[in-house]
Amino acid sequence: MSNTNNTSESQGSEQSSQESHKSQKSQEPQETQHSQKTHETHKARRPRPMEVLREARAQFAELTGMTAESVSSFVETEEGWALEIEVLELERVPDTMSLMASYQVELDSEGQLTGYRRAGRYERGRADGRGGH
Structure with a gap:
């Protein structure tokens, strides 16, 4: 029985680890897109x-x-x-x-x-x- 509990606990922690990793991945493109837009805006600025x-x-x-x-x-x-x-x-x-x-x-x-x-x-x-x- 202790094996069953450990297995379900380890599966639960694996799932939360995967979900955390997925949420980090989904945030990365947004941050990258934001920095690209900022860079393009700065690059497009016409000099004074x-x-x-x-x-x-x-x-x-x-x-x-x-x-x-x-x-x-x-x-x-x-x-x-x-x-x-x-x-x-x-x-x-x-x-x-x-x-x-x-x-x-x-x-x-x-x-x-x-x-x-x-x-x-x-x-x-x-x-x-x-x-x-």
Whole structure:
């Protein structure tokens, strides 16, 4: 008889152990789904304009070796961001004769630089940066 009692008790504890394990498994996917949704929401967050500007200047400097003196244009686009960055290309004396360049820079929606091109060159002392008179 004691064998029968032990067997029914051990079966009962096995069942409660299995039920506990099942409930843990059913909770895991919910927790995983929640963390995935949180991660997707965080991942989908569009960077703030100042973050984009700082990162764009840093990426541009790393790629070209030129430091941006200013950002003269900054526009949000469907693909991400578009900037126009002014850089010193050739330093001359006097400083007003230094050669400046304007670069159009494109970034994706996460703020990563996807391309750039020189839009024009001009002397620092020119009133119109486009070389107009």
